[in-house]
Amino acid sequence: MSAEYLDDSFHWVRDDKALEDMAALIAQQSFVAVDTEFRRRDTFYPEVALLQLAAAGQCWLIDPLTITDTKPLQALFDQTNLVKVLHSASEDLEVFERWLGVLPRPIVDTQKAAAMLGMGFGLSYRDLVRDLLRIDVAKDETQSDWLIRPLTQAQCQYAMQDVTFLAQCWPILEARAEACGHLPWILEESGGMVTGGRGPLAKFKSAWKLSPQQLAVLLDLIDWRESQARRRDRPRNWILHDKVIQDIAKKIPTSMPQLADSEGMPAGVLRREGKQLVALIAAACERALSDPPTAIPAPANSRVRKLAKSLTPAMASLASELGMNVEILMPSRELEMLASFATGEGLLPRPAHWQGWRHSAVIKPLELEAQRLLGEQNHAG
Numbered sequence: 001m002s003a004e005y006l007d008d009s010f011h012w013v014r015d016d017k018a019l020e021d022m023a024a025l026i027a028q029q030s031f032v033a034v035d036t037e038f039r040r041r042d043t044f045y046p047e048v049a050l051l052q053l054a055a056a057g058q059c060w061l062i063d064p065l066t067i068t069d070t071k072p073l074q075a076l077f078d079q080t081n082l083v084k085v086l087h088s089a090s091e092d093l094e095v096f097e098r099w100l101g102v103l104p105r106p107i108v109d110t111q112k113a114a115a116m117l118g119m120g121f122g123l124s125y126r127d128l129v130r131d132l133l134r135i136d137v138a139k140d141e142t143q144s145d146w147l148i149r150p151l152t153q154a155q156c157q158y159a160m161q162d163v164t165f166l167a168q169c170w171p172i173l174e175a176r177a178e179a180c181g182h183l184p185w186i187l188e189e190s191g192g193m194v195t196g197g198r199g200p201l202a203k204f205k206s207a208w209k210l211s212p213q214q215l216a217v218l219l220d221l222i223d224w225r226e227s228q229a230r231r232r233d234r235p236r237n238w239i240l241h242d243k244v245i246q247d248i249a250k251k252i253p254t255s256m257p258q259l260a261d262s263e264g265m266p267a268g269v270l271r272r273e274g275k276q277l278v279a280l281i282a283a284a285c286e287r288a289l290s291d292p293p294t295a296i297p298a299p300a301n302s303r304v305r306k307l308a309k310s311l312t313p314a315m316a317s318l319a320s321e322l323g324m325n326v327e328i329l330m331p332s333r334e335l336e337m338l339a340s341f342a343t344g345e346g347l348l349p350r351p352a353h354w355q356g357w358r359h360s361a362v363i364k365p366l367e368l369e370a371q372r373l374l375g376e377q378n379h380a381g
Contacts, residue, residue: 010160011060011061013060014067015067016067016068025055026053027082030081031170032054034051035052035166036050036052044234046091059160078102083107086166087125090197105191107193108186108187110169113177114173116189117176118324122327125166128169129166137161137165185356189328192353200222200236204246210249213252213285213288215288216287216288217285221240241264254282255278259281305336308336311373318366
Protein backbone atom coordinates (compact mmCIF):
# COMPACT_ATOMS: atom_id res chain seq x y z
CA MET A 1 0.00 0.00 0.00
CA SER A 2 1.30 3.46 -0.81
CA ALA A 3 2.45 5.65 2.06
CA GLU A 4 -0.40 8.14 1.78
CA TYR A 5 -2.88 5.50 2.96
CA LEU A 6 -0.74 3.72 5.56
CA ASP A 7 -2.79 5.06 8.48
CA ASP A 8 -6.05 3.71 6.94
CA SER A 9 -7.69 7.03 7.79
CA PHE A 10 -10.79 8.54 6.26
CA HIS A 11 -13.01 11.53 6.87
CA TRP A 12 -16.69 11.21 7.66
CA VAL A 13 -18.92 13.72 5.86
CA ARG A 14 -22.22 13.88 7.70
CA ASP A 15 -23.31 17.49 7.32
CA ASP A 16 -23.61 20.11 4.59
CA LYS A 17 -20.64 22.20 5.77
CA ALA A 18 -18.29 19.21 5.73
CA LEU A 19 -19.56 18.33 2.25
CA GLU A 20 -18.90 21.84 1.01
CA ASP A 21 -15.36 21.84 2.43
CA MET A 22 -14.61 18.44 0.91
CA ALA A 23 -15.92 19.50 -2.50
CA ALA A 24 -13.76 22.62 -2.48
CA LEU A 25 -10.62 20.52 -1.91
CA ILE A 26 -11.48 17.86 -4.50
CA ALA A 27 -12.35 20.52 -7.09
CA GLN A 28 -8.64 21.44 -7.22
CA GLN A 29 -7.59 17.92 -8.28
CA SER A 30 -7.34 16.32 -11.72
CA PHE A 31 -9.30 13.18 -10.79
CA VAL A 32 -11.33 11.64 -7.98
CA ALA A 33 -12.04 7.95 -7.34
CA VAL A 34 -15.74 7.28 -6.78
CA ASP A 35 -17.81 4.38 -5.46
CA THR A 36 -21.19 3.85 -3.81
CA GLU A 37 -22.86 1.39 -1.51
CA PHE A 38 -26.59 0.91 -1.95
CA ARG A 39 -29.44 -1.49 -1.37
CA ARG A 40 -31.73 -2.83 -4.08
CA ARG A 41 -33.75 -5.70 -2.70
CA ASP A 42 -37.39 -4.70 -2.88
CA THR A 43 -37.29 -1.45 -4.85
CA PHE A 44 -37.12 -0.39 -8.49
CA TYR A 45 -34.59 2.33 -7.76
CA PRO A 46 -31.35 1.73 -5.85
CA GLU A 47 -31.39 3.17 -2.33
CA VAL A 48 -28.15 5.07 -1.84
CA ALA A 49 -26.49 4.27 1.48
CA LEU A 50 -22.94 5.61 1.20
CA LEU A 51 -20.74 7.56 -1.20
CA GLN A 52 -16.97 7.11 -1.12
CA LEU A 53 -14.51 9.54 -2.71
CA ALA A 54 -10.70 9.50 -2.77
CA ALA A 55 -8.39 12.23 -4.07
CA ALA A 56 -5.14 13.92 -3.13
CA GLY A 57 -4.22 11.08 -0.76
CA GLN A 58 -7.40 11.44 1.27
CA CYS A 59 -10.62 9.45 1.53
CA TRP A 60 -14.10 10.63 2.43
CA LEU A 61 -17.17 8.61 3.39
CA ILE A 62 -20.27 10.68 2.69
CA ASP A 63 -23.47 9.77 4.50
CA PRO A 64 -26.44 10.51 2.20
CA LEU A 65 -28.84 9.82 5.08
CA THR A 66 -27.71 13.00 6.87
CA ILE A 67 -26.79 15.31 3.95
CA THR A 68 -29.55 17.75 3.01
CA ASP A 69 -27.86 19.91 0.34
CA THR A 70 -26.22 17.91 -2.46
CA LYS A 71 -25.39 20.91 -4.69
CA PRO A 72 -21.61 20.69 -3.97
CA LEU A 73 -21.65 17.07 -5.19
CA GLN A 74 -23.65 17.97 -8.27
CA ALA A 75 -21.12 20.70 -9.07
CA LEU A 76 -18.22 18.26 -8.65
CA PHE A 77 -19.85 15.73 -10.93
CA ASP A 78 -20.43 18.42 -13.55
CA GLN A 79 -16.85 19.77 -13.35
CA THR A 80 -15.35 19.10 -16.77
CA ASN A 81 -11.68 19.27 -15.73
CA LEU A 82 -12.15 16.71 -12.95
CA VAL A 83 -12.14 13.09 -14.14
CA LYS A 84 -14.39 10.82 -12.12
CA VAL A 85 -12.85 7.33 -11.85
CA LEU A 86 -15.16 4.37 -11.18
CA HIS A 87 -14.96 0.60 -11.58
CA SER A 88 -17.86 -1.21 -13.29
CA ALA A 89 -19.84 2.00 -13.14
CA SER A 90 -23.27 1.09 -14.53
CA GLU A 91 -25.06 0.60 -11.20
CA ASP A 92 -23.32 3.59 -9.64
CA LEU A 93 -24.62 5.75 -12.48
CA GLU A 94 -28.16 4.63 -11.68
CA VAL A 95 -27.59 5.67 -8.07
CA PHE A 96 -26.40 9.13 -9.10
CA GLU A 97 -29.20 9.65 -11.59
CA ARG A 98 -31.79 8.87 -8.92
CA TRP A 99 -30.12 10.58 -5.96
CA LEU A 100 -28.46 13.62 -7.50
CA GLY A 101 -30.27 13.98 -10.82
CA VAL A 102 -26.93 14.17 -12.64
CA LEU A 103 -24.43 11.74 -14.10
CA PRO A 104 -20.72 12.32 -13.41
CA ARG A 105 -18.85 13.60 -16.46
CA PRO A 106 -16.18 13.06 -17.62
CA ILE A 107 -15.77 9.53 -16.28
CA VAL A 108 -13.35 6.65 -16.62
CA ASP A 109 -14.54 3.12 -15.98
CA THR A 110 -11.42 1.20 -14.99
CA GLN A 111 -13.08 -2.11 -15.91
CA LYS A 112 -13.43 -0.89 -19.49
CA ALA A 113 -9.95 0.64 -19.37
CA ALA A 114 -8.47 -2.69 -18.29
CA ALA A 115 -10.14 -4.50 -21.21
CA MET A 116 -8.93 -1.84 -23.64
CA LEU A 117 -5.40 -2.39 -22.33
CA GLY A 118 -5.58 -6.17 -22.71
CA MET A 119 -5.73 -6.94 -19.00
CA GLY A 120 -8.93 -8.97 -19.17
CA PHE A 121 -12.60 -8.46 -19.97
CA GLY A 122 -14.97 -7.91 -17.05
CA LEU A 123 -12.02 -7.72 -14.65
CA SER A 124 -13.20 -7.49 -11.04
CA TYR A 125 -12.01 -4.69 -8.77
CA ARG A 126 -10.25 -7.24 -6.61
CA ASP A 127 -8.33 -8.63 -9.61
CA LEU A 128 -7.50 -5.13 -10.85
CA VAL A 129 -5.98 -4.17 -7.50
CA ARG A 130 -4.12 -7.47 -7.27
CA ASP A 131 -2.71 -7.10 -10.79
CA LEU A 132 -1.63 -3.47 -10.46
CA LEU A 133 -0.83 -3.04 -6.75
CA ARG A 134 -0.13 -6.62 -5.60
CA ILE A 135 -2.69 -6.17 -2.81
CA ASP A 136 -5.51 -8.56 -1.88
CA VAL A 137 -8.75 -6.71 -1.17
CA ALA A 138 -11.13 -8.35 1.29
CA LYS A 139 -14.74 -8.65 0.10
CA ASP A 140 -16.25 -9.73 3.44
CA GLU A 141 -18.77 -6.88 3.57
CA THR A 142 -20.24 -7.30 0.07
CA GLN A 143 -23.62 -8.44 1.42
CA SER A 144 -23.81 -5.92 4.26
CA ASP A 145 -26.94 -3.85 4.85
CA TRP A 146 -25.42 -0.44 4.22
CA LEU A 147 -28.52 1.47 5.31
CA ILE A 148 -28.17 0.40 8.94
CA ARG A 149 -26.46 2.90 11.25
CA PRO A 150 -23.97 3.01 12.75
CA LEU A 151 -21.77 1.28 10.19
CA THR A 152 -19.21 -1.10 11.65
CA GLN A 153 -15.50 -0.40 11.47
CA ALA A 154 -15.18 -3.35 9.08
CA GLN A 155 -17.77 -1.78 6.76
CA CYS A 156 -15.96 1.55 6.83
CA GLN A 157 -12.62 -0.07 6.03
CA TYR A 158 -14.19 -2.03 3.17
CA ALA A 159 -15.84 1.10 1.78
CA MET A 160 -12.62 3.09 2.07
CA GLN A 161 -10.58 0.45 0.21
CA ASP A 162 -13.02 0.56 -2.71
CA VAL A 163 -11.75 4.04 -3.56
CA THR A 164 -8.29 4.42 -2.01
CA PHE A 165 -6.87 1.58 -4.11
CA LEU A 166 -8.84 2.74 -7.14
CA ALA A 167 -7.17 6.15 -6.80
CA GLN A 168 -3.80 4.40 -6.97
CA CYS A 169 -4.77 2.18 -9.91
CA TRP A 170 -5.89 4.95 -12.24
CA PRO A 171 -2.50 6.73 -12.67
CA ILE A 172 -0.97 3.36 -13.64
CA LEU A 173 -3.73 2.67 -16.16
CA GLU A 174 -3.56 6.24 -17.45
CA ALA A 175 0.20 5.96 -18.07
CA ARG A 176 -0.26 2.69 -19.96
CA ALA A 177 -3.10 4.18 -22.00
CA GLU A 178 -1.04 7.23 -22.91
CA ALA A 179 1.89 5.03 -23.91
CA CYS A 180 -0.17 3.03 -26.41
CA GLY A 181 -2.35 5.93 -27.55
CA HIS A 182 -5.60 4.51 -26.16
CA LEU A 183 -6.37 7.17 -23.55
CA PRO A 184 -8.77 9.18 -25.78
CA TRP A 185 -10.53 5.93 -26.70
CA ILE A 186 -10.90 4.94 -23.04
CA LEU A 187 -12.37 8.34 -22.18
CA GLU A 188 -14.74 8.06 -25.14
CA GLU A 189 -15.82 4.52 -24.29
CA SER A 190 -16.42 5.38 -20.64
CA GLY A 191 -18.18 8.62 -21.52
CA GLY A 192 -20.69 6.73 -23.65
CA MET A 193 -22.04 4.81 -20.66
CA VAL A 194 -25.71 5.41 -19.94
CA THR A 195 -28.22 4.03 -17.46
CA GLY A 196 -30.89 1.50 -18.31
CA GLY A 197 -28.93 -1.19 -20.12
CA ARG A 198 -30.63 -2.87 -23.07
CA GLY A 199 -34.13 -2.32 -21.67
CA PRO A 200 -36.81 -4.76 -20.49
CA LEU A 201 -37.82 -5.84 -24.04
CA ALA A 202 -34.46 -7.62 -24.40
CA LYS A 203 -35.64 -10.31 -21.96
CA PHE A 204 -38.43 -11.42 -24.30
CA LYS A 205 -36.30 -13.55 -26.61
CA SER A 206 -39.20 -14.90 -28.70
CA ALA A 207 -40.88 -11.52 -29.32
CA TRP A 208 -39.87 -11.72 -32.99
CA LYS A 209 -42.41 -14.55 -33.43
CA LEU A 210 -45.40 -12.39 -32.41
CA SER A 211 -48.01 -10.98 -34.77
CA PRO A 212 -48.37 -7.17 -34.99
CA GLN A 213 -51.28 -7.26 -32.53
CA GLN A 214 -49.47 -9.56 -30.11
CA LEU A 215 -46.35 -7.40 -30.29
CA ALA A 216 -48.39 -4.24 -29.68
CA VAL A 217 -49.89 -5.86 -26.56
CA LEU A 218 -46.45 -6.94 -25.36
CA LEU A 219 -44.97 -3.46 -25.81
CA ASP A 220 -47.89 -1.72 -24.09
CA LEU A 221 -47.79 -4.15 -21.17
CA ILE A 222 -44.05 -3.55 -20.78
CA ASP A 223 -44.62 0.22 -20.80
CA TRP A 224 -47.48 -0.09 -18.29
CA ARG A 225 -45.38 -2.22 -15.95
CA GLU A 226 -42.42 0.16 -16.27
CA SER A 227 -44.61 3.11 -15.31
CA GLN A 228 -46.08 1.22 -12.35
CA ALA A 229 -42.66 0.01 -11.16
CA ARG A 230 -41.26 3.52 -11.22
CA ARG A 231 -44.29 5.10 -9.59
CA ARG A 232 -44.50 2.51 -6.83
CA ASP A 233 -40.72 1.98 -6.59
CA ARG A 234 -40.99 -1.78 -6.79
CA PRO A 235 -39.08 -4.32 -8.94
CA ARG A 236 -40.62 -4.96 -12.35
CA ASN A 237 -41.46 -8.59 -11.66
CA TRP A 238 -43.20 -7.60 -8.43
CA ILE A 239 -45.66 -5.63 -10.56
CA LEU A 240 -46.17 -8.30 -13.23
CA HIS A 241 -43.79 -11.13 -14.02
CA ASP A 242 -42.23 -11.52 -17.46
CA LYS A 243 -43.88 -14.89 -17.98
CA VAL A 244 -47.33 -13.40 -17.28
CA ILE A 245 -46.75 -10.58 -19.76
CA GLN A 246 -45.55 -13.06 -22.38
CA ASP A 247 -48.59 -15.30 -21.91
CA ILE A 248 -51.01 -12.36 -22.12
CA ALA A 249 -49.36 -11.13 -25.32
CA LYS A 250 -49.68 -14.58 -26.90
CA LYS A 251 -53.33 -15.17 -25.91
CA ILE A 252 -54.66 -11.56 -26.15
CA PRO A 253 -57.44 -12.00 -23.55
CA THR A 254 -60.52 -9.86 -24.15
CA SER A 255 -62.31 -10.32 -20.82
CA MET A 256 -61.59 -10.59 -17.11
CA PRO A 257 -62.16 -14.39 -17.06
CA GLN A 258 -59.74 -14.83 -19.97
CA LEU A 259 -57.19 -12.57 -18.27
CA ALA A 260 -57.54 -14.63 -15.09
CA ASP A 261 -56.55 -17.73 -17.07
CA SER A 262 -53.18 -16.20 -18.02
CA GLU A 263 -50.28 -18.26 -16.71
CA GLY A 264 -49.18 -17.02 -13.31
CA MET A 265 -51.61 -14.07 -13.15
CA PRO A 266 -51.60 -12.84 -9.51
CA ALA A 267 -55.04 -12.55 -7.96
CA GLY A 268 -54.18 -9.15 -6.48
CA VAL A 269 -53.20 -7.70 -9.85
CA LEU A 270 -56.35 -9.11 -11.43
CA ARG A 271 -58.50 -7.55 -8.70
CA ARG A 272 -56.82 -4.14 -8.69
CA GLU A 273 -55.80 -3.63 -12.32
CA GLY A 274 -57.65 -6.29 -14.29
CA LYS A 275 -60.16 -3.97 -15.95
CA GLN A 276 -57.42 -1.48 -16.82
CA LEU A 277 -55.33 -4.26 -18.39
CA VAL A 278 -58.22 -5.59 -20.46
CA ALA A 279 -58.82 -2.06 -21.79
CA LEU A 280 -55.08 -1.64 -22.48
CA ILE A 281 -55.00 -4.90 -24.44
CA ALA A 282 -58.03 -3.93 -26.52
CA ALA A 283 -56.57 -0.50 -27.31
CA ALA A 284 -53.22 -2.01 -28.33
CA CYS A 285 -54.90 -4.47 -30.69
CA GLU A 286 -57.02 -1.76 -32.31
CA ARG A 287 -54.05 0.55 -32.79
CA ALA A 288 -51.98 -2.24 -34.34
CA LEU A 289 -54.51 -2.61 -37.18
CA SER A 290 -53.79 0.88 -38.52
CA ASP A 291 -50.37 1.55 -36.98
CA PRO A 292 -48.53 -1.74 -36.45
CA PRO A 293 -45.37 -1.66 -34.31
CA THR A 294 -41.98 -2.03 -35.94
CA ALA A 295 -41.30 -5.73 -36.33
CA ILE A 296 -38.53 -7.27 -34.25
CA PRO A 297 -35.99 -8.95 -36.54
CA ALA A 298 -35.79 -12.72 -36.45
CA PRO A 299 -32.55 -14.35 -35.30
CA ALA A 300 -29.79 -14.42 -37.87
CA ASN A 301 -30.22 -16.92 -40.69
CA SER A 302 -27.58 -19.49 -41.64
CA ARG A 303 -25.92 -17.21 -44.22
CA VAL A 304 -25.48 -14.39 -41.70
CA ARG A 305 -24.30 -16.77 -38.96
CA LYS A 306 -21.76 -18.31 -41.34
CA LEU A 307 -20.40 -14.88 -42.28
CA ALA A 308 -20.23 -13.81 -38.62
CA LYS A 309 -18.29 -16.97 -37.78
CA SER A 310 -15.92 -16.30 -40.69
CA LEU A 311 -15.31 -12.80 -39.30
CA THR A 312 -14.24 -14.12 -35.88
CA PRO A 313 -10.55 -14.62 -36.82
CA ALA A 314 -10.40 -11.09 -38.25
CA MET A 315 -11.80 -9.67 -35.02
CA ALA A 316 -9.30 -11.69 -32.97
CA SER A 317 -6.51 -10.34 -35.16
CA LEU A 318 -7.75 -6.77 -34.67
CA ALA A 319 -7.84 -7.27 -30.89
CA SER A 320 -4.26 -8.56 -30.95
CA GLU A 321 -3.07 -5.62 -33.07
CA LEU A 322 -4.81 -3.15 -30.76
CA GLY A 323 -3.63 -4.87 -27.58
CA MET A 324 -7.21 -5.21 -26.35
CA ASN A 325 -9.39 -8.03 -25.14
CA VAL A 326 -11.54 -9.16 -28.04
CA GLU A 327 -14.81 -8.91 -26.07
CA ILE A 328 -14.49 -5.13 -25.71
CA LEU A 329 -14.42 -4.71 -29.49
CA MET A 330 -17.87 -6.14 -30.13
CA PRO A 331 -20.17 -8.73 -28.49
CA SER A 332 -21.07 -11.76 -30.61
CA ARG A 333 -24.66 -10.61 -31.17
CA GLU A 334 -23.32 -7.41 -32.73
CA LEU A 335 -20.94 -9.34 -34.95
CA GLU A 336 -24.02 -11.08 -36.36
CA MET A 337 -25.65 -7.67 -36.75
CA LEU A 338 -22.65 -6.41 -38.73
CA ALA A 339 -22.80 -9.52 -40.88
CA SER A 340 -26.51 -8.92 -41.54
CA PHE A 341 -25.77 -5.39 -42.76
CA ALA A 342 -23.06 -6.76 -45.04
CA THR A 343 -25.51 -9.22 -46.63
CA GLY A 344 -28.19 -6.53 -46.97
CA GLU A 345 -30.48 -8.14 -44.39
CA GLY A 346 -29.88 -5.78 -41.47
CA LEU A 347 -33.02 -4.09 -40.12
CA LEU A 348 -32.09 -2.69 -36.72
CA PRO A 349 -30.51 0.77 -36.40
CA ARG A 350 -26.76 0.68 -36.02
CA PRO A 351 -25.73 0.95 -32.36
CA ALA A 352 -24.58 4.41 -31.30
CA HIS A 353 -21.31 3.00 -29.95
CA TRP A 354 -20.30 1.91 -33.46
CA GLN A 355 -19.19 5.50 -33.97
CA GLY A 356 -15.99 7.18 -32.82
CA TRP A 357 -12.91 5.08 -32.11
CA ARG A 358 -14.76 1.80 -32.66
CA HIS A 359 -15.88 2.81 -36.16
CA SER A 360 -12.39 3.48 -37.46
CA ALA A 361 -10.55 0.77 -35.52
CA VAL A 362 -13.11 -2.05 -35.57
CA ILE A 363 -16.27 -1.56 -37.64
CA LYS A 364 -14.67 -0.32 -40.86
CA PRO A 365 -11.99 -3.07 -41.03
CA LEU A 366 -14.61 -5.75 -40.29
CA GLU A 367 -16.97 -4.37 -42.95
CA LEU A 368 -14.16 -4.51 -45.51
CA GLU A 369 -13.35 -8.07 -44.48
CA ALA A 370 -17.03 -9.02 -44.72
CA GLN A 371 -17.20 -7.70 -48.27
CA ARG A 372 -14.05 -9.61 -49.16
CA LEU A 373 -15.47 -12.84 -47.75
CA LEU A 374 -18.78 -12.35 -49.55
CA GLY A 375 -16.90 -11.71 -52.79
CA GLU A 376 -15.02 -14.97 -52.36
CA GLN A 377 -18.26 -16.83 -51.69
CA ASN A 378 -19.95 -15.32 -54.75
CA HIS A 379 -16.94 -16.13 -56.92
CA ALA A 380 -16.86 -19.70 -55.64
CA GLY A 381 -20.60 -20.00 -56.27
